[in-house]
Amino acid sequence: MGKVIAIAGNTVREVVRDKVFYILVFFAVLLIAVSKALGWISMEQDVKVMKDFSIAAINLFVLLITIFLGTTLVYKEIDKRTIYTILSKDVGRWQFVLGKYFGLLAAASMCMAGMTAVFIVYLLVMGGGVEASLFLAVGGMLLELMLITSVSLLFSGLTSPVLSAFITFCFFLLGHSVEVLRKFVEEFEFQGLEPMANAIYYLFPNLENCNFKMYVGSGTLPEAAHVLWAAAYAAGYSAALIGITLVIYRRKDF
Amino acid sequence: MALKQAVVDCAAAAAIAGSMLASAALMQAQLVPFKKAVPRGAHYIPSHKFMKLASFGFDKAAADLFWLDSIQYFHDEMFAKGRLAVRAPLYSKMAGLVTDLDPDFKDAYYAAGVFLSLVGRLNESEEILDKARRKHPETYFFPFELGTLLYLDPRRDESEAEFEARKLRGVERFKEALGCKDCPAFEAEFMRKVLLSKGQTSAVFELLKRKFDNEKDPMLRKHWLSKLEQTLAEGWESGIRLAVMDHRRAFGGFPLDLGVLPAAPGLPRLKRAGRNGRWQAYMSGTGGPPPLEEFRDAFFYDPSTGEAASAYLVNLSDRLKKAAVDEAQAVFAIRTGRRAGTLEELYKVAGLRSVGAPLLGRYVLDSEGRLAVAGDGAADNGNR
Numbered sequence: 251m252g253k254v255i256a257i258a259g260n261t262v263r264e265v266v267r268d269k270v271f272y273i274l275v276f277f278a279v280l281l282i283a284v285s286k287a288l289g290w291i292s293m294e295q296d297v298k299v300m301k302d303f304s305i306a307a308i309n310l311f312v313l314l315i316t317i318f319l320g321t322t323l324v325y326k327e328i329d330k331r332t333i334y335t336i337l338s339k340d341v342g343r344w345q346f347v348l349g350k351y352f353g354l355l356a357a358a359s360m361c362m363a364g365m366t367a368v369f370i371v372y373l374l375v376m377g378g379g380v381e382a383s384l385f386l387a388v389g390g391m392l393l394e395l396m397l398i399t400s401v402s403l404l405f406s407g408l409t410s411p412v413l414s415a416f417i418t419f420c421f422f423l424l425g426h427s428v429e430v431l432r433k434f435v436e437e438f439e440f441q442g443l444e445p446m447a448n449a450i451y452y453l454f455p456n457l458e459n460c461n462f463k464m465y466v467g468s469g470t471l472p473e474a475a476h477v478l479w480a481a482a483y484a485a486g487y488s489a490a491l492i493g494i495t496l497v498i499y500r501r502k503d504f
Numbered sequence: 505m506a507l508k509q510a511v512v513d514c515a516a517a518a519a520i521a522g523s524m525l526a527s528a529a530l531m532q533a534q535l536v537p538f539k540k541a542v543p544r545g546a547h548y549i550p551s552h553k554f555m556k557l558a559s560f561g562f563d564k565a566a567a568d569l570f571w572l573d574s575i576q577y578f579h580d581e582m583f584a585k586g587r588l589a590v591r592a593p594l595y596s597k598m599a600g601l602v603t604d605l606d607p608d609f610k611d612a613y614y615a616a617g618v619f620l621s622l623v624g625r626l627n628e629s630e631e632i633l634d635k636a637r638r639k640h641p642e643t644y645f646f647p648f649e650l651g652t653l654l655y656l657d658p659r660r661d662e663s664e665a666e667f668e669a670r671k672l673r674g675v676e677r678f679k680e681a682l683g684c685k686d687c688p689a690f691e692a693e694f695m696r697k698v699l700l701s702k703g704q705t706s707a708v709f710e711l712l713k714r715k716f717d718n719e720k721d722p723m724l725r726k727h728w729l730s731k732l733e734q735t736l737a738e739g740w741e742s743g744i745r746l747a748v749m750d751h752r753r754a755f756g757g758f759p760l761d762l763g764v765l766p767a768a769p770g771l772p773r774l775k776r777a778g779r780n781g782r783w784q785a786y787m788s789g790t791g792g793p794p795p796l797e798e799f800r801d802a803f804f805y806d807p808s809t810g811e812a813a814s815a816y817l818v819n820l821s822d823r824l825k826k827a828a829v830d831e832a833q834a835v836f837a838i839r840t841g842r843r844a845g846t847l848e849e850l851y852k853v854a855g856l857r858s859v860g861a862p863l864l865g866r867y868v869l870d871s872e873g874r875l876a877v878a879g880d881g882a883a884d885n886g887n888r
Contacts, residue, residue, distance in 0.1 A: 288572065295611055299568050306565035426560040434553065461561045468608035 253341050257349020258356060265319050265357035274318070275361060278311035282369050286376055297378040298467055304369045305384070305463055309391050312362045313422060316395060320354050320402030321414035328407065343499050347403065351492055355399050359392060383465040386477070390462035393484035397455045398422060400491035407499060424450070425457030455487050549597045552604035559605065567606035574598040575615075596620055596628040603632070607639050613646065621653055629653060637680070644684035648691055651677030655698060675702050682711045685718065689727060696731065705739045705770075709793070716795065729795065734820065736792040737801050741814040743771040744803060748810045758810035762803060774803065822877065825867070829875040843873035 265271055285303035290296060327333040336346060366388050370380055401421045405414035428451045434440075435447040459480045465471060550558070559566040578595050599616030603609055613636035620629035630653060637646035655674025662670070678695040681687055687695075692715075699708045712735060716728040747765045752758055759765060761776040791799040802815040829847075832854035836844045844850040847869055870876040 288568070295568075295571070298609075298611075299572075302564040302568045306562045309562070423560055427557055430553070430557040434557070437553075457561060463561070463564055464606075464608070466564065 253345045254349045254352065257336075257341070257346060258353035261323065261350050261353020262357045262360075264323070265315075265354065268319060270318050271315060271357075271361070274311050274315050275365070278307050278365050279368055281307035281311075282365070282372060286372075297373070297376070300373060300376060300378060301384070301466055302463075304373070305387055305391075305466060308362060308365045308369065308388070309394075309463070312358050312365070312391065312395060313398060315361055316354065316358045316398050317402055317415050317418045317422075319357070320399055321406050321418060322411045323350055323354060324403065324406040325411050325414070344496050347492065347496055347499055351399060351403050354403065355396060358395050358399065362388065362391060362395070381466070383462070383468065383471055386471065387463045387466050389477075390460045390480070393460035393481055394425075394457050396484045396488045397425070397457065397460070397491075400488040400495070401455070404491055404495045404498070407495070407502065421455065422457065425455045426461070428454050428456050429458045456483075459483050549594060549601060552601050555601060555605055563605045567602045567609055567612070570598060570605070571602050571609070571612055574602065593625070593628075596625060596632065599632050600635075603635065603639075610636070610640065610643065610645075613639075614649075617646075617649055617653075621657075626653065626657060637677070641680075642684060642686070644681045644687035644691065646681075647677040647684070648681035648687070648695070651675070651681060651695070651698075672702075675699060675704065679704070679707055679711065682708070683714065685715075687715075693731070696735065700735070700738060705735065709735050709739075713795070732792075732796055733799055733816065736796055736799060737814040737816040739770055740772050740801060741803070741812060741817060743768065744774075744805075744812045745810075747771055748805075748812060752810060758807050760807045762805050762812070772801070822875075826875045829869070833873050845869065845873070847875075 282304040285300045285307070286296065288299050288303060324333075327336070333346075337343065370384070373380065398418060398421070402414065402418045405417050408414065409417070432447045432451045435443045440447075460483075462472060462477075462480075555566060555570075556563065574595065578598070595616065599612055599620075602612045603616075606612070613632055617629050617633040617636065620626075620632065630650060633646055633650040633653065637643075637650060640646060651674045653674070654670050654677060657670075675698065678698055682692055682695045682699070696708050696712070699705075709732065712728055712732050716725060716732060719725045719728055744762065744765070747768060748758060748762075751765065762774045763776045765771065765774065767773065791797050804813045804815060804818065805811070829850065832850045833843055835854040836842075836850055839853055844853065847867065850869075867875050867877055
């Protein structure tokens with residue numbers, strides 16, 4: 251476990267040293283700040299618009315950080331041959347994969363926590379109120395992050411960073427669409443497509459399960475069972491993907 | 505020498521950069537008129553199903569963007585360019601899209617409902633307000649607005665029966681709104697009056713009782729209790745008037761004494777009591793249903809005209825009028841430096857318009873400038 255933590259710590263340092271990380275954080279904070287300006291032109295809906303755009307900004311930029319940095323993590327290790335140095339020591343491949351996964355997740359979570367703190371302070375300064383659903387939405391994003399990190403890690407060691415980033419981004423888009431796609435097929439009665447839509451629905455990660463952004467400003471909260479099932483789903487799916495990653499990495503000739 | 509060369513180089517670089525930026529700014533200025541001339545094309549409103557798919561989990565942010573776009577575009581099209589008839593249907597679609605993406609966006613429902621009714625798109629306004637009240641059954645505003653639209657809107661292109669059916673749907677929406685916890689007192693009073701005028705006394709009583717039972721604030725409990733009393737007194741007063749008219753039809757004249765009226769549901773048991781030369785009747789039986797078991801009322805009755813009036817309601821009306829007169833006296837004092845001696849003065853100087861005209865004749869101002877009933881004074885209210 252100590253080795254996993256050591257690799258995770260090293261991954262966090264590696265991510266934090268990357269300039270892309272700061273550029274993305276800068277743009278996220280900028281978008282949070284600009285959300286107030288959008289609020290001005292929204293007919294007394296400034297706080298709502300601020301909340302919606304800031305949460306969207308946090309979600310989007312943390313996702314980009316995870317994709318851009320996650321997809322290059324293992325690739326860089328292979329490219330620079332530093333992976334041989336690590337694996338030649340008494341470090342198992344599973345420890346390496348888990349260390350990378352938790353390191354990337356920790357870095358992205360810290361970044362998200364920082365952005366959320368900035369957003370909350372900004373919201374309070376601008377006269378908005380903080381509600382429990384805001385934290386729930388951020389919690390949902392963290393679950394989504396768990397899934398996306400495992401996807402990015404899976405492809406990081408398989409293909410080039412560009413292709414890997416592209417595939418991970420497609421997973422994100424598909425993850426948010428599987429539910430609607432299935433409804434489409436049902437509603438328009440595309441008979442032949444139903445099995446395929448069902449297969450996509452159950453096989454691909456359904457990121458809408460972790461989407462609690464809709465509750466922000468609604469004055470309601472989801473049931474505890476809903477949140478727990480979503481957390482279990484994200485954890486289970488991520489574990490499955492990490493398992494696949496481990497199998498692939500075991501067969502790889504590093 | 506080297507420093508001089510460096511300064512020259514810097515100056516040259518600054519001059520080149522400055523001139524390039526200046527020329528870029530000039531070119532930008534040249535482009536401005538072209539941009540203004542570029543028309544904004546047809547406003548494309550995607551279907552909500554497509555947008556749900558394309559928003560990738562950012563439904564609320566997408567709804568906000570469409571909302572911002574719609575309020576600017578439609579304001580520009582409708583009010584600046586005057587394309588009211590052409591663009592109004594698009595507004596309804598836009599509102600539908602925004603509220604599909606963010607069903608909790610109450611202001612979008614509200615703005616669309618009000619705006620569409622203002623521009624005469626009543627069916628679409630009804631549709632969006634109906635959608636809002638289904639999504640937010642706890643919010644009084646949507647059924648209230650919908651009820652107002654259905655009940656108060658003049659007859660459209662519809663038959664008499666359809667018009668009446670619409671009004672009845674409006675009454676149902678008022679009942680719904682009155683039952684909401686957040687319904688403010690002013691709107692509640694308006695709806696109470698409408699429902700009473702439609703003979704919905706028991707429904708109003710039940711809704712007010714629910715409000716009273718669920719209210720924790722003592723001041724508001726008192727308010728809802730007084731509204732219950734008022735509703736009960738109005739029901740009794742109306743029942744007595746109807747019974748007096750029935751008596752006239754049956755016997756050819758008004759009864760001399762309200763005590764002779766036969767017992768009927770919703771009608772209090774009354775006994776005659778003469779006072780100050782005016783006929784009055786006091787309740788002899790029990791009060792109203794819970795929580796008004798102890799409530800009693802007395803009734804003025806004039807056997808020559810058959811007019812009956814609840815003492816409680818007369819007192820209530822007097823209290824409101826007295827408060828209005830006191831307020832008008834304060835305004836009068838500021839303007840003239842003295843208190844008004846007559847109601848006519850108050851009416852002219854302090855603008856006592858709301859209750860001014862009906863006051864003249866029946867009321868006078870006493871020596872302190874307060875309102876007093878001319879003649880025999882205000883009525884007593886039973887045992888309360």
